[in-house]
Amino acid sequence: MFKGICRETHNGNMVTKILKIPKFFTCIRNFSSENVLVEVNNKTNTAILRLSRPPVNGLNLEVLNEFESLLSQLEQQKVNGVIITSNKEGILTGGIDIAELQTIDQRRLKKYWTTFRDTFLKLYNTPLLTVAVINGHSPAGGCLFSTACDYRVMTRNYNIGGNETQLGLVAPIWFMDRVADLIGHRQAELAFTQGKLFSTDEAHKLGLIDEIVENTAEGLSKAQIIINSFANVPKKAREISKRFTRQQFLDKMIRDTDDDIRHFVNHIGSNETQKIIEQYMQKLKSKRF
Numbered sequence: 001m002f003k004g005i006c007r008e009t010h011n012g013n014m015v016t017k018i019l020k021i022p023k024f025f026t027c028i029r030n031f032s033s034e035n036v037l038v039e040v041n042n043k044t045n046t047a048i049l050r051l052s053r054p055p056v057n058g059l060n061l062e063v064l065n066e067f068e069s070l071l072s073q074l075e076q077q078k079v080n081g082v083i084i085t086s087n088k089e090g091i092l093t094g095g096i097d098i099a100e101l102q103t104i105d106q107r108r109l110k111k112y113w114t115t116f117r118d119t120f121l122k123l124y125n126t127p128l129l130t131v132a133v134i135n136g137h138s139p140a141g142g143c144l145f146s147t148a149c150d151y152r153v154m155t156r157n158y159n160i161g162g163n164e165t166q167l168g169l170v171a172p173i174w175f176m177d178r179v180a181d182l183i184g185h186r187q188a189e190l191a192f193t194q195g196k197l198f199s200t201d202e203a204h205k206l207g208l209i210d211e212i213v214e215n216t217a218e219g220l221s222k223a224q225i226i227i228n229s230f231a232n233v234p235k236k237a238r239e240i241s242k243r244f245t246r247q248q249f250l251d252k253m254i255r256d257t258d259d260d261i262r263h264f265v266n267h268i269g270s271n272e273t274q275k276i277i278e279q280y281m282q283k284l285k286s287k288r289f
Ligand SMILES: CCCCC/C=C\C/C=C\C/C=C/C(=O)SCCNC(=O)CCNC(=O)[C@H](O)C(C)(C)COP(=O)(O)OP(=O)(O)OC[C@H]1O[C@@H](n2cnc3c(N)ncnc32)[C@H](O)[C@@H]1OP(=O)(O)O
Pocket: 055, 056, 058, 091, 093, 094, 095, 096, 097, 098, 099, 137, 139, 140, 141, 142, 144, 163, 164, 169, 170, 171, 172, 173, 175, 260, 263, 264, 267, 268, 284, 285, 286
């Protein structure tokens, strides 16, 4: 017997069921965590990770830890590819859960930012093939995490980009570097100084995303096609090539770890930034944009 978890919504409440499935008939392996649903198709050996933390899949400490740990498990299982998407069509993630930034406790800020960086690095550095199916808005942290994937497809009529400057925050330099890798230095400079959120079409024209799809289902099947297209590429050579093309960014990010964490703690932990964050949260709640 194989044990799986099935999550369903009944009358608005999330219900978790433990399923017992005979191994012979199983086509899905399922080992979801609290905030991230995971299923691995036994036939294709591809995993789908769905962020599932209402209301907006905010990236709090728990989500980041779960995500990192699930990726490690998928590496051990040697899946053929990982597709990252949202369980809620319309929002990939609202980025950092702003509640995590509403503190001047330096130890908490340091812990959060270390985890945030480590999770990004895990995704950026994984030898696994990764495809982001961006099936909704993807501001700030959402954009950043999708840039860590090998390929990005996005559904129409949503926004993606680094909007931190609009909020009065400064995005980390490695986010800017990663976006510049994809859209070029000049466009990244314009985007981050303006805190620009791009529409799906704009993001596609710039190269921030690779393809546009009509809906999540098309996104998932496109992602599977991309993963399949690597089937005849020697695995070891692909993994080493991925590592080589990413090595320079990685070395810089790791070299700058202490400075980056110090900047984050000082920037977010200052009274001035705390006021800005508080005002932004109020705007968000009253939808005054
Ligand atoms: C060198 C120094 C380095 C310094 C580094 C500094 C900062 C870090 C930098 C970069 C990394 C990343 C940063 C971030 O991610 S910051 C977060 C930025 N995110 C946003 O600005 C998104 C804000 N949200 C939205 O735009 C919208 O909510 C949405 C995601 C498009 C969804 O819209 P929708 O209309 O569907 O929902 P609501 O707006 O009604 O939201 C529902 C509910 O959720 C609350 N909420 C939304 N986003 C967040 C969030 N990010 N964190 C916490 N809470 C959020 C919203 O207030 C509503 O709450 P309510 O109680 O009213 O139901």
